[in-house]
Amino acid sequence: MEIMLHWEEPVSFVKGATAPVRKAWESLGIRTIGDLLLTLPRRYDDFSRITKIAEAQNGDFVTLEGTVVKCIKLNSFRKRFAIFRLMFEDETGKLNANFFNQPWVLEEFKPGRKIFLSGKIAIKAPYGKTLVSPIWEPAEARTLAAGKVAPVYGLAGTLIQKTYRRLMQYVLENVEWPEDAVAAGELERMKLLPLQEAIRAVHEPNSSNHAEQGRRRLAFDEVLGYQLALGAERKRSTEAGAPAIPFDQNFAKKFVESLPYPLTGDQKKSVWAALQDMERDQPMRRLIQGDVGSGKTVVAAFLAAHVHRHGYSVALLAPTDILARQHAITFQRLFAMHNIPFALVTRTDKRLYQGREEEVLKNEQVESLAAQGNVVLVGTHALLENGRLPKDLALAIVDEQHRFGVGQREALLLGSRDDGHVPHLLSMTATPIPRTLALTLYGDLDISLIVEKPAGRLPITTKVCHGEQREKAYQAIRDAIGRKEKAYIVCPLIDPSDALGVTSVTEEWKSLSKGPLEGIKLGLLHGRLKPKEKEETMEAFKNGDVDVLIATSVIEVGVDVPQATVIAIEGAERFGLAQLHQLRGRVGRSTMPSSCYLLTDTEGPGLERLMTMERVQDGFRLAEEDLKLRGSGQLLGTQQSGHEALTIARITDGDIISQARDEARRILDTDPDLTKHPLWKRAVEGMRDAAHLE
Numbered sequence: 001m002e003i004m005l006h007w008e009e010p011v012s013f014v015k016g017a018t019a020p021v022r023k024a025w026e027s028l029g030i031r032t033i034g035d036l037l038l039t040l041p042r043r044y045d046d047f048s049r050i051t052k053i054a055e056a057q058n059g060d061f062v063t064l065e066g067t068v069v070k071c072i073k074l075n076s077f078r079k080r081f082a083i084f085r086l087m088f089e090d091e092t093g094k095l096n097a098n099f100f101n102q103p104w105v106l107e108e109f110k111p112g113r114k115i116f117l118s119g120k121i122a123i124k125a126p127y128g129k130t131l132v133s134p135i136w137e138p139a140e141a142r143t144l145a146a147g148k149v150a151p152v153y154g155l156a157g158t159l160i161q162k163t164y165r166r167l168m169q170y171v172l173e174n175v176e177w178p179e180d181a182v183a184a185g186e187l188e189r190m191k192l193l194p195l196q197e198a199i200r201a202v203h204e205p206n207s208s209n210h211a212e213q214g215r216r217r218l219a220f221d222e223v224l225g226y227q228l229a230l231g232a233e234r235k236r237s238t239e240a241g242a243p244a245i246p247f248d249q250n251f252a253k254k255f256v257e258s259l260p261y262p263l264t265g266d267q268k269k270s271v272w273a274a275l276q277d278m279e280r281d282q283p284m285r286r287l288i289q290g291d292v293g294s295g296k297t298v299v300a301a302f303l304a305a306h307v308h309r310h311g312y313s314v315a316l317l318a319p320t321d322i323l324a325r326q327h328a329i330t331f332q333r334l335f336a337m338h339n340i341p342f343a344l345v346t347r348t349d350k351r352l353y354q355g356r357e358e359e360v361l362k363n364e365q366v367e368s369l370a371a372q373g374n375v376v377l378v379g380t381h382a383l384l385e386n387g388r389l390p391k392d393l394a395l396a397i398v399d400e401q402h403r404f405g406v407g408q409r410e411a412l413l414l415g416s417r418d419d420g421h422v423p424h425l426l427s428m429t430a431t432p433i434p435r436t437l438a439l440t441l442y443g444d445l446d447i448s449l450i451v452e453k454p455a456g457r458l459p460i461t462t463k464v465c466h467g468e469q470r471e472k473a474y475q476a477i478r479d480a481i482g483r484k485e486k487a488y489i490v491c492p493l494i495d496p497s498d499a500l501g502v503t504s505v506t507e508e509w510k511s512l513s514k515g516p517l518e519g520i521k522l523g524l525l526h527g528r529l530k531p532k533e534k535e536e537t538m539e540a541f542k543n544g545d546v547d548v549l550i551a552t553s554v555i556e557v558g559v560d561v562p563q564a565t566v567i568a569i570e571g572a573e574r575f576g577l578a579q580l581h582q583l584r585g586r587v588g589r590s591t592m593p594s595s596c597y598l599l600t601d602t603e604g605p606g607l608e609r610l611m612t613m614e615r616v617q618d619g620f621r622l623a624e625e626d627l628k629l630r631g632s633g634q635l636l637g638t639q640q641s642g643h644e645a646l647t648i649a650r651i652t653d654g655d656i657i658s659q660a661r662d663e664a665r666r667i668l669d670t671d672p673d674l675t676k677h678p679l680w681k682r683a684v685e686g687m688r689d690a691a692h693l694e
């Protein structure tokens with residue numbers, strides 16, 4: 001008998017997980033068997049319906065079941081390029097399938113062998129129906145994908161889908177299932193699958209609905225764990241208390257006068273509410289929720305300046321280098337007249353200090369700034385490394401909190417001061433989630449809404465361009481560049497093996513630079529670039545000679561380049577409405593008219609969904625529409641590094657999220673230290689530790 005795999009064991013225990021596979025998993029944030037089982041497929045391919053060759057139409061994605069007639073190697077004129085042609089039949093007809101550079105298929109495709117083929121049908125004269133590089137599987141063995149709803153996992157490095165599926169099957173067969181933390185009766189009441197069944201359902205579903213049931217159960221656990229962890233931290237914070245910051249009216253007046261624009265009513269209200277919160281010796285917990293471009297950064301800067309004025313330190317934590325940098329630049333501008341020492345702390349070695357870029361801050365210098373105190377630090381989670389948080393930290397500002405792990409949040413709140421107090425907490429988000437959801441996800445906190453847009457903003461003209469109509473978008477971009485404005489082009493990630501978007505961005509650049517955007521200076525931004533290269537590209541786009549930025553959706557979060565007035569989103573049907581709205585928010589950041597073009601080849605309901613973007617400008621309303629349409633469902637965290645707090649739960653999981661909140665409250669009411677819930681206690685500790693690994 002095989003030795004069972006345990007949940008906490010490293011993935012190196014999986015038979016067949018070679019070094020390159022482990023490396024790929026590592027880069028996807030998968031270290032243990034448990035990580036592997038809880039990393040969901042990105043999507044599913046439905047191969048469960050077998051199509052007959054006679055019924056297969058041009059362009060269809062099909063799975064065929066049939067017999068090998070023969071397989072031959074074709075003569076190719078290109079060196080080191082081999083084509084193999086499989087002739088295949090079922091009882092309704094014949095078809096060819098082409099394979100490239102896979103000499104072993106000659107061995108596999110022996111006449112008479114029964115196999116499955118899955119792929120896209122092309123009808124090409126004179127060959128008739130053809131499949132190009134289909135996936136195939138022997139029909140005699142237990143099938144991994146063909147004939148089923150097959151999981152499609154996120155890939156990295158040299159890891160391929162087939163290997164991933166095979167290893168996953170091995171793990172599912174050999175794992176020792178952990179005990180379910182939710183009692184059977186509770187599961188029944190909440191209509192949730194048992195843990196074991198849920199995990200099986202997401203990796204080996206009987207149907208798409210089955211997979212979704214599985215995901216919902218896992219989302220419940222994720223949110224409940226998160227809630228319990230937040231609850232524990234809240235309890236400790238409340239007991240600890242916070243340094244009270246008295247309101248300084250003179251300074252507030254001076255700060256408002258120094259701003260380059262008048263604050264909107266909602267900005268004022270948010271600042272005012274937070275200033276009042278901080279006057280108390282209980283830690284503030286406030287969330288500022290405002291649509292993209294509503295101007296949250298200035299609110300943060302105001303509060304930071306006020307706390308600094310009172311003699312304490314402030315830290316602002318942002319989820320990406322680009323964002324942290326941008327916040328630092330905004331702060332620099334807004335602090336210019338107030339002599340406030342601040343520094344940008346990210347993983348890159350060039351650290352903006354007092355606005356002087358040439359200045360490279362060494363670790364020791366960051367630490368000495370922190371030790372000195374009364375400073376404003378802006379950064380990514382690099383800020384949380386030992387010794388970088390000032391001991392007199394009185395205000396912690398977190399941009400998009402749900403993108404951070406529980407451990408990171410705790411390090412920020414509980415890991416800095418040594419006088420037993422905790423800093424006040426201000427969270428900011430542009431994620432348009434309903435109030436009750438926000439309360440649940442961020443822990444119970446007070447919410448300030450910024451609805452009102454800064455004066456003079458025009459609505460962003462949005463246009464869906466189908467097929468050939470793309471030319472309209474390119475024309476608009478050329479016109480904008482003619483007016484010395486800037487433009488974005490966003491590319492979707494098409495191929496899961498291209499998680500960093502290198503291929504999609506490069507392909508787009510190739511076709512545009514020789515076609516509709518010939519002669520225009522194009523910059524590229526994708527996940528493979530080094531932080532420094534990203535910075536240089538952003539800088540060239542902002543102030544230099546890059547006029548059009550071709551990027552993956554990394555620009556989704558918060559990039560602020562006011563001269564950019566046109567954004568074109570390629571393959572728009574692949575994005576959720578909420579995400580499209582975030583992307584659209586990259587333009588319309590000045591008083592110049594802006595436009596957003598959604599480029600697509602999709603038809604039917606997908607096209608109609610995109611049309612809502614033309615009608616609806618408001619992010620919150622779009623989120624509601626998205627909920628109604630129940631599209632793909634945007635994830636609450638992001639999938640990119642695997643470290644974020646929520647990778648399974650989605651915005652559309654409102655019912656699950658409130659169930660989890662109620663359950664968390666129930667547990668915390670009677671058992672705040674989780675002594676009677678050891679399984680949850682372990683889960684919460686695991687959450688914390690996972691984030692500390694960083």
Ligand code: ADP
Nearest residue numbers: 261262263264292293294295296297298454560
């Ligand atoms: P977000 O809420 O998306 O983070 P930002 O803070 O980046 O928005 O602000 C978006 C843009 O609006 C910035 O260029 C900022 O300078 C500008 N802005 C913010 N508040 C105002 C205001 N009250 N009046 C005019 N412009 C403003």
Ligand code: MG
Nearest residue numbers: 293296297558
């Ligand atoms: Mg922002």
